[in-house]
Amino acid sequence: MITRRKFNVGLLTTAFLSGLAPKVLYANSREDWDNLPIPPVQKNESTKKGYVKYTINVQKGFTEFFEGVRVPTLGYNGNILGPTLRAKKGDIVEIVVNNKLDEETTVHWHGIIVPGEMDGGPHQRILPGKQWTAKFIVDQQAATVWYHPHGIGTTASQVYWGLGGLFILDDEVSENLNIPNEYGIDDIPIIIQDKRFLNDGRLVYLTSMRDIMFGMLGNTVLVNGAIEPKKTVPRGIVRFRLLNASNARSYLLKFDKQIPIFLIATDGGFIEKPIEINKIFLSPGERIEILADFSSINEGDIVSLEDGNYKFLKFKIGKKGKNYEIPPRLANFNKITKDESFKTRDFVLSGLGHMVNINGKQFDINRIDEIVEIGTTEIWRVSANMGMHRMMINNNGRNYVIHNFHAHGVLFQVLSRNGKPPALHERGWKDTIALRDGDTVELIMKFKKKGIFMYHCHILEHEDNGMMGQFLVKEDKSKGDLV
Ligand SMILES: [Cu+2]
CATH class of the missing domain: 2.60.40.420 (Cupredoxins -  blue copper proteins)
Structure with missing residues (x-):
């Protein structure tokens, strides 16, 4: 996959190393x-x-x-x-x-x-x-x-x-849903990653202490491995499957023109019915599917997907596409209720850099941290508490995602965030959830597969530095095989 861009030598300065490069950097590109x-x-x-x-x-x-x-x-x-x-x-x-x-x-x-x-x-x-x-x-x-x-x-x-x-x-x-499903045409995969390039176009990794502390943030956003690419899309309803495959960066995305956007799926699949949204939030590892309706945009016009004012993906509106609708209903969604829970466990994510830990422990492949019985439902109460590190993150802003939490082998529903109902985009099936300093989320889940699974922060430098634990899903022999 060759993804060429003409490089403007000298425009990229170290001033942008921890933030995202503004679009003007590439204004003269092909x-x-x-x-x-x-x-x-x-x-x-x-x-x-x-x-x-x-x-x-x-x-x-x-x-x-x-x-x-x-x-x-x-x-x-x-x-x-x-x-x-x-x-x-x-x-x-x-x-x-x-x-x-x-x-x-x-x-x-x-x-x-x-x-x-x-x-x-x-x-x-x-x-x-x-x-x-x-x-x-x-x-x-x-x-x-x-x-x-x-x-x-x-x-x-x-x-x-x-x-x-x-x-x-x-x-x-x-x-069977009448929604776009022509892969690459009107059903478009969007893998978002940020990477750090030097002035000479070389790609570099871990160049400062900050990268270890907070995780690696790049200065350039790539989509499907290409820098700030462009695509023609049909004038109509287009489905986007967005994946944040970045090491550490969270995104708050929107289109730069007023068009209707509907959330249709979260990490674990369809929600019950489409919800109109105007911004798309993704922390590392999370996915979202949306339907965007470009029918009010003129053919030939350009609509960009942006984070802040950094337009990293441009769409040119093409000819009218197939006739799709925003379906009134998508799928059955069985809400798990609190009273189904058999047990509540607490997971506290603390520290930065080499000090990251969950419940005071760092990953040890020879230690099982939690034992769960197959077929049972539990609430996992997960929080991020920076303690003495709080001073260091204040300049990242109040909404900065300091950690997130991914559990393997299970899908969960979010019961609450800080005691309140979760945001709209967090009301479907999830496997990864963002945490700001001081946040507490209550996740409810039913364990259906046996074996040893990981739970960890999906800021990958944190995961590698030990912000990970293991849980064993055990079969209760007296109750027969549920797998
Ligand atoms: Cu983390």
Whole structure:
């Protein structure tokens, strides 16, 4: 995947190293349209009905982000990022992973609820030159999920240098709704990442103490591996599957023109009915699906997606697209109520940099932190408390996402944030949730798969520095097999 931009030597100064570069930096770049890379859909190697087989090679490559500057990157079956994998509810999925790197890796299916041994966490190490096969049944509703490395101490760098890909799960509901579903045409994957480039166009990682403290923030936003790309979209309703695959940055996105936007899915899939929103919030690891209605925009006009006033993705409105509607209903949503909970556990995320911890502990692969009984429902009360570090984060602003919380092997619903009902975009199925300093969220979840799973901060430098714990979902033999 070659994603060229002409580089304006000298315009990028260190003043922008911790903030995002304003768009004027690239004002003189080539104005190619339709240079948004669309990750190819991986071909199913199996012809058996209901059986999906993929082979993923984890490999080294090069990417030319700026014309004439080739930088080393990592990719799945390519130079950067990876193909989009697809499977349907009920499918048996077999994925063969070949590690062609010089270091070990793992592949975690973020948002897919599989038994612990297939989860691709730190226990499923793939040594250099070795192979690992994951096999699982898709046992959940349609959703936009993703896959990425999850080794001990290597997740952040491997994701930063390019490893990550989308995984789209379908079901009867997603296939029968009259919403855009032409991949890459009106159903568009948007993988958002920020990276730090030097004046000469080189990509760099971890260059200051701040990167260790708060996680790596870049100075340039990439979409699907390309810098500030552009795409023509049909004049009508377009579906966007947004994934924040950044190491540490959260985004508050909006379009720069007034158009109706409807939230249709959160991390774990469809919500009950579309909700009109005007901003899209995503912390690292989170996904959101939206329908944007461009029919009021004239053909040829440009609408940008922006964070603050940094327009990092531009859409040119093309010819009228297919006739879609904003459906009045999307899917069944069974709310889990508080009284179903069997137990409440507390998780306090504290510290920065090398001091990050959960409940005062740092990750130890030989220690199980929590034991849960399969089939039970629990409330996990998760909070971020900076304590003595509070002074350091004050200049990041009150809404700064200092940590977030991702649990493997389970989807949850948010009961409350700071005692109040959660925001609209947090009322669906979730697997990752943002936390500001002082926030407390109550998450309710039912454990359906057995094995050892991780819970951690998805600011990847924090995860690698030990902001992670393990829970074991155990079968209660007296109650029979629920898996
Ligand atoms: Cu964190």
